Structure formats: structure tokens, C-alpha cells
Amino acid sequence: MRTLSDHIFDLAQNSVNAGAGNITIVVEESLPDNKFTIRIEDDGHGIKPEHLPKVKDTFFTTRPSGKRNVGLGISLMEATCQRSGGYLRVESTFRHGTTLTAAMEHDHTDRPPLGDLPAIFTSLLLSSLENKVKWVLEHGFNDKKYRLRNRATMEELNILSYSDSEARTKLLELIKRKEKEIQP
Ligand SMILES: Nc1ncnc2c1ncn2[C@@H]1O[C@H](COP(=O)(O)OP(=O)(O)O)[C@@H](O)[C@H]1O
Ligand SMILES: [Mg+2]
DSSP states (O other), X not given: OOOHHHHHHHHHHXXXXXXXXXXXXXXXXXXXXXXEEEEEEEOSSOOOTTTGXXXXXXXXXXXXXXXXXXXXXXXXXXXXXXXXXXXXEXXXXXXXXXXXXXXXXXTOTTSOOOOOHHHHHXXXXXXXXXXXXXXXXXXXXXXXXXXXXXXXXXXXXXXXOTTSTTHHHHHXXXXXXXXXXXXX
């Protein structure tokens, strides 16, 4: 089964593929509101108005065919949300960007576990070596949260370059520490 972190990683690739320079991912958990929300916002090339009604369809894609698993990312996320008492919303302005909001009931038995968010956040930050994306990555749990930005995170860790052999380990440890601070 896909964890929510797997979904996040997959959907973030859509934003990268759309040529986004800035991608913000906000994971928000609230037990009092019984809500689990994931928002992915980018300033990529957006979705053409005539494509917007189709992006949730299984197998709809504008990626070159021949690749595996084409057109499944959004439809799988929507199915997961709907099974978990929630919904998926896709908003996009062509040439300006796209915002995806996935909402689920926190305590729903069909809501997948969050999975390994530190590993996913680490991989996304490290990917900026190649794609130059400026990431804002946030996880909130009830009234606590942490936020990561590429440059600030590098400075916090004294990493000079993401290609440092220690960068991955340092990032993972930092994010795990931040996770512990927000979880009850
Ligand atoms: N963030 C985004 N920016 C621009 N287009 C997007 C974005 N997310 C999805 N799309 C459009 O929706 C289509 C379907 O996305 P998805 O279900 O993840 O399948 P795939 O990535 O395999 O094409 C993409 O091919 C693309 O045309
Ligand atoms: Mg995709």
C-alpha cells in the first residue's frame, strides 16, 4: 500500500515536471479537528483549462507515453482521499501554477499511514541539486509545526553543498529531530 509520503513524493514530481521554481508542501494534522491535509503548491506552467476537468481521470497524462504508471498519480490520491472521508481539489491557472489540496479524516480506518516523511523531505531537498527548485516543506501537528527551506536548512546544518557525502545523513537526522518536537 502507498503511504501518504509516497503520494507526496509522486505528486511533487508533477510540480517538478511542470518546471516549477518554487514548490511548497504543507502537511497538516489536527486531532481536535480530525483532519489530515496535504497541500502542494507550485509556480509551474499550470494546467490548460481544457485539461483541468480531466486531470483526475485514471490514465490521463500529458507526459510522453511509454513511461510506466502514467496518469495514475492524481487519480490514486483522489481515490485515497475519498475512501478516507475526504476529497482532492486541484486548482490551476495556466502559465502561473497549480495547487493541490488533499483532505482526509485523521482517524479514518482507510487513511494510509503518513510513512517516512523525513526520507521524502530529505530526497526532495537533495533533488534541488539537479532541478534548482526552492522548496518550502512544512509539517504541522496540532498546534506545533516545523518548516524547512533549502538555504536555511543548509546553513543550519553547515552543509556547503547537497553533494556533501554527509548531507543526506545530516538532513535525515535534523528532520527526525524536528518530527520528535512536534509529535505528542
Ligand atoms: N503540478 C502540476 N502542474 C501542471 N500540470 C499538472 C500538475 N499535476 C498534474 N498535472 C497534469 O495532470 C496530468 C496527470 O497527472 P498524474 O495523475 O500525476 O499523472 P502523470 O504524472 O503520470 O501524467 C499530468 O500529466 C499533467 O498534465
Ligand atoms: Mg504524476
